[in-house]
Amino acid sequence: MKIVHKCGHTGYSSVFGTEEAIAKRVTELENGDCTDCWLRKQPPGFLIKPLGAAGVVVVASYCYTIREELSARGYYFTQRAWRKKLTTQAQEEAERLWITERGFSIAEYVKRKRPVKKKTLKVRAKRLGL
Numbered sequence: 180m181k182i183v184h185k186c187g188h189t190g191y192s193s194v195f196g197t198e199e200a201i202a203k204r205v206t207e208l209e210n211g212d213c214t215d216c217w218l219r220k221q222p223p224g225f226l227i228k229p230l231g232a233a234g235v236v237v238v239a240s241y242c243y244t245i246r247e248e249l250s251a252r253g254y255y256f257t258q259r260a261w262r263k264k265l266t267t268q269a270q271e272e273a274e275r276l277w278i279t280e281r282g283f284s285i286a287e288y289v290k291r292k293r294p295v296k297k298k299t300l301k302v303r304a305k306r307l308g309l
């Protein structure tokens with residue numbers, strides 16, 4: 180379905196559901212920016228992910244407005260984010276300082292615990308001869 184967004188750009192969206200639900204969703208889309216404009220308005224966010232002995236990787240998201248700056252700092256764009264590997268503590272500290280001085284926030288990486296599936300437990304038990 181063709182949508183004219185608040186920003187003036189035209190986009191296409193697949194909208195499903197009842198007539199009422201479709202009308203509601205279309206109004207929401209029309210009152211909002213297109214995806215590109217929305218992304219451009221997001222403040223850049225930085226995440227520092229440890230790589231064990233290899234150091235850390237800085238992952239920067241929503242960086243449309245500072246792409247050239249990141250590129251000049253040695254970041255590379257992959258998997259929908261800007262990344263930079265830092266191998267020493269001094270490099271990490273310097274990067275943290277730059278991010279903070281530029282007024283951006285840093286999030287620390289939190290490893291999510293994945294629940295172990297029942298099937299996996301059974302396989303493990305079998306392997307152990309239980």
Ligand SMILES: [Zn+2]
Pocket residue numbers: 184186187188212213214215216217
């Ligand atoms: Zn737009």
